[in-house]
Amino acid sequence: AQSVTQPDIHITVSEGASLELRCNYSYGATPYLFWYVQSPGQGLQLLLKYFSGDTLVQGIKGFEAEFKRSQSSFNLRKPSVHWSDAAEYFCAAAGGNEKLTFGTGTRLTIIP
Amino acid sequence: EPEVTQTPSHQVTQMGQEVILRCVPISNHLYFYWYRQILGQKVEFLVSFYNNEISEKSEIFDDQFSVERPDGSNFTLKIRSTKLEDSAMYFCASSLQGARSNQPQHFGDGTRLSIL
Numbered sequence: 001a002q003s004v005t006q007p008d009i010h011i012t013v014s015e016g017a018s019l020e021l022r023c024n025y026s027y028g029a030t031p032y033l034f035w036y037v038q039s040p041g042q043g044l045q046l047l048l049k050y051f052s053g054d055t056l057v058q059g060i061k062g063f064e065a066e067f068k069r070s071q072s073s074f075n076l077r078k079p080s081v082h083w084s085d086a087a088e089y090f091c092a093a094a095g096g097n098e099k100l101t102f103g104t105g106t107r108l109t110i111i112p
Numbered sequence: 113e114p115e116v117t118q119t120p121s122h123q124v125t126q127m128g129q130e131v132i133l134r135c136v137p138i139s140n141h142l143y144f145y146w147y148r149q150i151l152g153q154k155v156e157f158l159v160s161f162y163n164n165e166i167s168e169k170s171e172i173f174d175d176q177f178s179v180e181r182p183d184g185s186n187f188t189l190k191i192r193s194t195k196l197e198d199s200a201m202y203f204c205a206s207s208l209q210g211a212r213s214n215q216p217q218h219f220g221d222g223t224r225l226s227i228l
Contacts, residue, residue, distance in 0.1 A: 043221035051214040094211040098168040099157035
């Protein structure tokens with residue numbers, strides 16, 4: 001079955017520190033991959049997407065993600081987090097049908 | 113930047129009542145979706161809609177649910193007889209060319225549905 005796994009439910013980092021959020025997928029073929037961010041009470045905003053080609057993709061707000069086929073992973077990174085990055089982050093995948101399959105999300109807390 | 117808009121932001125309904133959630137997708141998009149997120153759980157796909165018909169639906173999307181594009185701009189989700197377990201945040205999304213293309217889905221801010 002198609003699935004997306006985010007192993008970390010909650011991560012806390014200091015402002016200015018680097019960040020990596022993990023995402024693994026299980027699909028028959030390489031799916032399209034996405035990261036969305038959800039601030040409290042808000043909708044889902046697309047951070048970045050991977051369809052093919054360069055395995056390192058750049059997104060908005062200084063985020064990037066690296067696709068690693070050998071590890072079935074699509075981890076999200078940011079070199080230096082800001083307090084405004086505190087939110088819930090969702091990895092999602094699409095492959096072979098119309099639906100997006102989401103991971104369970106990682107809640108990011110930033111401490112001063 | 114164009115965006116998906118959803119109304120109302122919060123809907124409170126008595127159990128057993130019908131509810132209609134409304135969405136205005138991005139104007140040139142052709143594929144439309146509904147997802148839901150029960151509090152504390154993951155976002156789940158409900159249904160996709162293209163060319164005035166359902167293209168795919170999940171097992172959650174049973175006979176109590178229906179979708180409609182009544183005019184050129186609105187996309188609605190109707191729950192015929194609401195149950196307590198329908199309480200969730202409902203997200204509408206739209207896409208220019210569908211999930212199989214390289215066009216992502218753009219989401220609205222959601223409607224929080226509370227069933228009493």
